[in-house]
Structures are given as C-alpha cells and as structure tokens.
Amino acid sequence: MKQKRRIINLTLALFIFGIMGLLGCKQSKETNKSVATADIIIYGGTSAAISAAVEAKRSGKSVIVVSPDIHLGGLSSGGLGFTDTGNKSVIGGLAREFYHRIWKHYNTEEAWIWQKKEEYGNKGQGTPAMDGENRTMWIFEPHVAEKVFEDLVAEEQIRVDRDEWLDREKGVEMEDGNIVSITTLSGKTYTGKIFLDATYEGDLMAAAGVSYHVGREGKEVYGEEWNGVQTGVLHHKHWFASDISPYVVPGDPSSGLLPKVSGEHPGEKHSGDDKIQAYCFRMCMTNHPENRIPFPKPEGYDPLNYELLARVFETGRKDWFEKFDPIPNHKTDTNNHGPFSSDNIGMNYDYPVASYERRKEIIKEHENYQKGLLWFVANDPRVPEDIQTEMQTWGLSKDEFKDNGNWPHQIYVREARRMIGDFVMTENELLKKSPTPKSIGMGSYTMDSHNVQRYIKPDGFVQNEGDIGVSTNGPYAISYGTLVPKKEECKNLLVPVCLSSSHIAFGSIRMEPVFMILGQSAAAAAVLAIDENTVVQDVDYNKLKDVLLAKGQILEKK
Template identity: 35%
Template structure:
C-alpha cells in the first residue's frame, strides 16, 4: 500500500509525488493517459510566468533543469520531449511508482479506497487530485463549481458573461452568422445567452498548443479524411470582409521561434484560431470517459482542419498561407502530429476552505497567514464562446458575429493560501487539490498557469507528507511547519 496516491501526472502531480517521495513517503502516481507532465510536456513550452520573483520551489528547480539541459544561464521554454524527460528523471530518482492508463472508477468513503478503471484498488492515507478535470474530488463527493459565476456571488467586477468588446481576438462588425437557408453557420455557439454579468457555467476555450517547426524535416499539414469545406464558410466571409475594407489579416498562431531548435509553441491568436468556440467543451468537465473522448476527437479534427484550411484555401490571404507554409509539424515531437494533451484551461473548481477571488488578486490583495505559493500572472480569461448579436443600425438591425469572454487585467503578485487547496473539513479530510483549487472563475484564470501548478503541487506533496507524519487531517497540518519546509526548499512565500 502506498501512503500517498497522486491522481494525474500533470506537472503539479509530478511535483506533488516527487516532493513527498523525497521525504520517504511511498507514492503511487496514477495517470489516465500515457505521458507525464500534462501541458508542460504536451505543447505548452512557452509558458506564462508573470513576475519571475515569485518563481520558486520545484517550479524554480524545473526552470533550472531546463536551463542546464540547454546550457544557458536563464530559463527558456523547453521542447515538449525535453520537459517530459526531466519529469521522468525526477520520478525515477525519487522512486515514485507510475501507473499509466488508469482513471477514477469510484471511491469508498472520503477517501478510503480509490478504485481505478484498471480494476485495481488503491489505498493510501492521503490522496492528491492533480488532474485538470478534478475527477477524484468529484468522485469523493467534494463540492465544486464549473464555469462562470455571476458578479453578485463574490462581488467581482469581471465575473459573469462579458459584453461585446473590440480587440485582437474579435471580428470586425457586421460579419453575418447565417447561411443562405437562415441556419447558423458552423463554428458558432447556438446556446442561449444570459444577461451580462450573470453566470452561465461556461468555461474558457480549449484547444491544442501545437508544436511546429521550421526545420527541413518538418511534416506538412495534410487534408484529413472527413474534412468539411462548409465548416469554413465563416472564415471565408471574414477574410473577404477584411479585403473589402483593406484591412490587414490577423496573426493566427503567433508564429515565432519561441522554443529551441527552430520550434514554435503555436498559441491561439486572433478571432479565428486553434481555440474552438462553438460550445464543444461545455459538457467536458462533468462528462464521462466516452463523451470526453468524443469531445477530444472533435478538437483534434478541428485543429488538423484549421491548419489545412489556413495553409491551403484560396480564400485565406496569400501572406497568411505563405507564413504558415514556412512551418510544419515538428518531426521529433508527438510522432509528428498533435500533442497528447488537450489544453483544458478550466474544468471543475473545488469549493474548499477558502475561495480565492478577484479581490485577492486585483482589488485589494491582503497577506495570507497560510501562504504556500505566490501568483502574479494577469487575470487571463480566454474567449469563452463565439456567438452573435443584433447591431441596431439604421434603417434595419444587422446580425453580427463576435467572440465573447476574453479579458486581460494586470494583477499585483499575490499569495495563495493553503486553505485554497484543501476541501472543507466536513467534505473530506485526506485530499489535497493543487490544480482544480478553490477559486472563482476570475481568480482561477490567473492561478491556472503551469508554474503556479508546479509550486502548488510541491506544497501539496509536502503537506501530504506532514499529514501522514503527524497523523492529522490535511486541514489540521501545522501551517507554520509546512511553510518552513517550503522555505527550506526555496519556495517563495512573500516578496
């Protein structure tokens, strides 16, 4: 029997498992997929850090390992395969048992036994849910929220549905959403729209952070069997509108060599991007394995089709096609294709001992007595959905497509309390949640960066060790003792 079971081999899960194992705790790491590192090894090489002064603990250790690998004195985003090798080496040296292909089937109690989808049972004194989806916390009956809340819930200025706003991620006005027969075009979300500021349970956009290359052995973007020409009618109309108005076409992937060896971490830039905004991800957080697999497949197909369309279709401006033509799939990453990890920017969020909100980041950050890590990246809510509205112009209203939800607001460096990664005592006493932590939709959009996950995973691993050593519920861990161990391991708790 392991004393600690960590569910989800994300970067946070690896850090939690290794941090505890380094202190002698027998650890089993369960991963539903076949890789370790989550998004850090799954395409998100050029990660968002914010203020580098808050980067400490195992996040700082990872940055140093990357710098050492490339023989540089400063951190640069790693190639995906390099990130995975670093995490694998950590797990191997720490003696963590890693079991792939195992999801949560059920749990007994809160939590005495975890039943895996492999038919085996896993018992431990403490559990860590480090998955992007929060499947273990949900199986344990720990309360959670999904998606946007209303402004009134926490008194947050930036909560709820957003009004239309211009910007680099939005379309020019008067792009029609309708086909000739009056139906909505593909790639538009047809779900009802709530009033501005109200909650609707919608989550940020998902997508793939594609790893592309300019190397001679790069692999071309190809046309997929099942590619549908009609899915790209909105894009064709958009580019035609830009040409009519003599406007420059936007960037679509942020194609800069931001990774070593001529590679690029392709991000979602502009109104048309690798972010799929038609509502396909809305059911994902609470979906079962079969439905999730279908949603993932939809994102895979969309991404492959997007790259084919943007690089070949005559409706796409020549400069966009030519620019994308300089790139292709990196032959030595992901077998020359899509990453193994869908970018699940947001799924479940636990309702824990303390809920981090906009006020903790932006309005009036206050010191936390139980700080375990710091954050600093801006409130970064990516587009939530693509919909349409009537624009009341004379003489008749005009239907116009727009992307809704994007927001970017600076924050000051802020502290994340231990209470945000533990459930309420009445809900579960032996679970730690460093990824789907207790935060509002707005606050989560800042905390969700991988360096923060690594630091929170590190803290969760040490907290599990201290809970096991002192035979206490996770809510009763001596916080001052935990903080001292974190400081000893170079975590940053204040600046």
C-alpha cells in the first residue's frame, strides 16, 4: 500500500513539474519560489512596455511583461485620448499601427454608441481626428485604447504578469554590471538576457544602481535657456492675470495662506531645484444624460481648497471649459486649463522616489483634490451661474473605468526620474543647435512643462511658476544613447520612458506616441544585443538603423 502511495505521489510530482516547465517556470532551490525566464523582461504596463513586447515577440524573442498595473497602456488608455502628437508625419512603426487600429475601430457602426459618426466634430490637434487619407485616428475613448493594447498582447501571445510590483529594496540581482533577475513583492523572480524599464517612475533603473535626476537642472548644467526656475515667464494661459491675494482673509498675511500656496521663496531664476511639474488625472467626462454619472463629493471635502478659483471667477474670467476636448461618443479628455485647475501644483515633489505606500497617498490626495474641484464648480454658490449651470450637465462617463468608480486608473506622471545615461537630450538638440547622434525615432511636440510651484510675489499677490511652452521649430531626432545607462553602471538595461534627458527637453519627449516609438526601438536594440552577444551600449547602430527603417520607424525628417 505504501509503495502504491509513493508511486502515485511521484507521478503527481512529475506531472506538476512538467506543467511548470510548459509554463516557462521552474522552482528555485534556494528560495523555493517560482522563477520565470525569457530573452527579454519588460517591467511596466505603459504604452512603451506593450510596444516593446510586441516588437520583441515579432522579432522571434521570448518576452515577459511584468506589469505593476492591471490595465495596460498607461496614460494612452488612462484618459489621455486627445493625443498630443505634434507633427504626425514622424510617428511611424508600432505607434502608427496603434493609431491605425484606433481608426479601424471607429470605422465600424458598433463604435458609435452614444453619438452618430457624422455628428462627431472630428476635431484633432493640427489635423482631423480621423485622418482617412493616412488611415489613422488620433482621438479616442480610454476603453478603446485599452482594447487595442489587449488585442496586441493576445494576438502575439505575450505573457503579461499583472499587479506585480518590483521589490525595490532587494529585488534586483546584479552580477558584473548586468541585471541577472528581478523579483516582485509577491515573490516571483524573472531572469532574462536584457531588461527594459518601461515605467513612468523608473523604479527598476534606480534599483539597478543607474544614475538619475529628479527636478530641474540649473541653466548652467547643459547651457539651456528654458530650464531651472522660470519666475516671470508666463506662457500659455496657466497664470494669474489679475492681482489675487493668497491669504485666507484677502490682504491679511496674519490670517494664513490658502491651501496650495507655498510661502517659500521660489528660487533664483534659472537655478536648479528638486521640484517637478504638476500631476493631474486626464478625466473622461460626458454631458450625455444616459451615460452620465453626477460628480461625487469626495470624503473630507473642504471648499477652502478652491478659494483661489473663486477669486479667479470674481475677476470675470470665463474660460473654464476650454480644455474639455471632445473625443467620440459625447465624451471629453478634460485637462488642466487656467491658473487654478486640475493640476495639483506642488503636491507631488516626493512622488518619484517615494515608497509605494506614499505614492498611493499622493495619488489619493490628487484624486480627492480633483473630485473636490469638480464638485466645487458644480455646486458652490460662489461660482458664476452660467458656468455652474453648464457644469451641472457634465459628469463622469458611466462606461469608462468601470472597476475604479469611473475614475481614471492612471495618474498623469508628467515627469519623475530621468536617467543620466550615455547621451543626454537637452533643449539644444531639440532646437537643432547641437547635433543628435544615432537617431532611433523622432519627437516634435512643443517643449511643454506644466507649473511647478505656486508662490507669493514680492508685491504680495499669488502667482504660478514653471509653465513653459517653447516650439522646437520642427521635428528632432532622439539619440540611441538616451535609452542606455553608462556602461559602468549597467550593461543589459534599456530605459525608453525615464530616458536620459534634461527637464525641459523631456517636456517635449514625454508624449505617448514618442514613448511607443522609443519602446519599439529599445526592444529592437535588445534583440540585436542578444543576437550579437554584446552589451546594449555596443549595439551596432548601423544594423539597428536598418532594422528600425524596415519596421517603419521615422529617423529623420526629409
């Protein structure tokens, strides 16, 4: 009988180990925890991460996406549907395929649930939203973008492990300047030949000991005009055009500062600091009654948080609805606009390097702030009647972000860590004052930083600082050197999102189409590094260039 049991147990054990082998897993003798292996391990669930995974798989390499996110696509599926594209002619490769798939979706009758296709205004940035000639569409609903990413993953049979968070303290094993494995908080370990950090925060990069910067460099670091503190520079419309008191009792400093106003000196002009541009959520709203959910009143709502906005309205300012940008089916991608809006200025400085727990607190505070802002405009008696009456016709979209209370699942991390790598992109390269070697893609959007701080001017009135919008005067190349760390720091890591760039140059590079471009190019380089058995810094650029051009990437503007 005992012998029979032994045979049964042995058979069962062999079966279990066989199944694990089929799944690409094995048991570590040291930790007794699962180890998954692939040629390329991608950490992140952003648009760059999925683009990189698709490129790797189509190039014949095994790949695993280790995603802290449950939903794929980052901001592209998280509310940023009114795409910041710049010059669309330099968007190629998988990025263009993504927007082509969006176009195909909206070319079906089934796509138009709450609105007829012919009723949609087709407003885009610089070109029509639906570009029939080029078979692309640049404006879309969040759930449509997410489905495109999920379709790509399913079609290519890419393994995605979701809700897996890097153990930032001891989860990166290094050997001779190479990442050997990464381990998540759940205890899963992933080994590979090449690793990509495709997160907005750059956690893997930092845990691997790669140099990075947070905040604004001073003007002297890279010889830039638009970096560092920018007091007195007033671009866009995101500044106080009237004299508004920052105090609880107007004109009375003894009454204390209003919330969201800093009492600290903003810093000397052009000096560096450790502050970053403001975050917000890109909200998907609707005024279609059948799909509208009234704005919820957040827990701990305090109207004093929005007193500055009430004072802005008192000056007669009426442009509240200017950034309710239309996307299909009577919805919006609603973004920050004006001196006091959805940007939660000054409340995110510690986010880039903060613990996961602290980041959750920051994200929740931003969510409550923004929900309170919506509630304030829709309900507070100090809001002008015409604005309030229209605001009451708006609400959250019932059919978006269904598992998150109809609120976006991704905060807009406009900037976090930025690697200091083999080559640093600065405004000088973007403005074509300095040459850019080894192009692996192009950007073209305005150098765009949102406000960094809200301070008190010497005259005692409030003002915002840090909002910059400077044209790059046409597309510019992005260097391969921005994707790779210094060789002495790490030899098998590529970083397509928190890439090597100054603050103000990143203000242009940080657009979602560019992240898709860089994700694909990083994966193509990873494939070559594996095939040539070389470190990422020594990939043969001429071979990489040929591969990228064959894949439809645009490397120079003709």
